[in-house]
Amino acid sequence: DSVSTPVPPPTTPPPHKGPGIPPQGEYRVKNENGTVCLKANMAVQINISFSDAQNLTVRNVVNLKPNETTSSGTCDKERATLTLQSGLKTELTFVFSLNTTSNKYHLNGLSILAIWPDMKGKKRFSAHNDSLDYLRGSLGFSYMCQSAQTLEVSPDFSLNTYLLHVQPFDLTGDAFGSVLECLLDEDNLIIPIVVGAALAVLVLIVLLAYLIGKKRSHAGYQTI
Missing domain, CATH: 1.20.5 (Single alpha-helices involved in coiled-coils or other helix-helix interfaces)
Incomplete structure (x- = not known):
């Protein structure tokens, strides 16, 4: 597993040479009362690198398919998680934290578990980082980034996001709050x-x- 280390701000991904821009998915997390407590609309592309059976570095770029992906998670006063699972092959977990003093939130954690057929000689790939500082917003507001951006998680794992609109705290019903771009x-x-x-x-x-x-x-x- 990768060690959690500080990473640079989001950047613009390089021109596409892979599967193209992924479709946007709509994901929800509900609390025990059945109320939506986290809402995220986004298109996600996964970039990972690993060594194959010949000890050669392989770079995989895979789009997350919304119609094959389920969402789950948890919400409390200072922490909200969103887990996206695509069959039994890919599991992504986003962790948001809220500073109750400043009423500011951000994405501080990202982890992945992938079991892909072309991972020859490797049963699975996993990586995580709990020291991120992405998608910063204010309580009651949603965070939007329509532009393509790359979230660097570890040396061998990053995410490209597109058409992203997320709010992890203080939703009113199923509607996003005012937008912070x-x-x-x-x-x-x-x-x-x-x-x-x-x-x-x-x-x-x-x-x-x-x-x-x-x-x-x-x-x-x-x-x-």
Whole structure:
């Protein structure tokens, strides 16, 4: 098993050379009263590396299929977990923690257990990290990141997420709270705004140049 170590912030995954972008799934965790206490909509892609029978490193990229995945978990005041199980082959567990002093939450734990047919010479793959600092949000708010991002968990395990919208605490019914967007989404919004503003300025400059030139051409004529 991998040792828990601090990891860098989420990054943008490299261009796809694998199974393509996965479909988005909708996952729920209910408490003992049957009330939804954690809600997550997301598309998940698993990246793992392991040694095969010839001691060669194999990198597998696998999409989590929502129609073959079940969700379960637990909720309490300061901790919420979401476990996604795809048949008997893959089990992913997300652990969220809440700081009741600051009313801030984040994803602090991720673990995987995978038993895939192409793991020649290896019965299973497992990894975990309990020192993560991803998907930060505020109590009563949901966290959204529509952009692709990579969550590094360990040297041999990471997740790519897409179309992610999650709220692990303080839901009202089955509805997400107000949205807190990730920096990647904000950057993607800023770029078209900047480009649009630059084009508007360029059009204005051309228009002013045309009007000034037209005015000067009229000024060149004299009345006889």
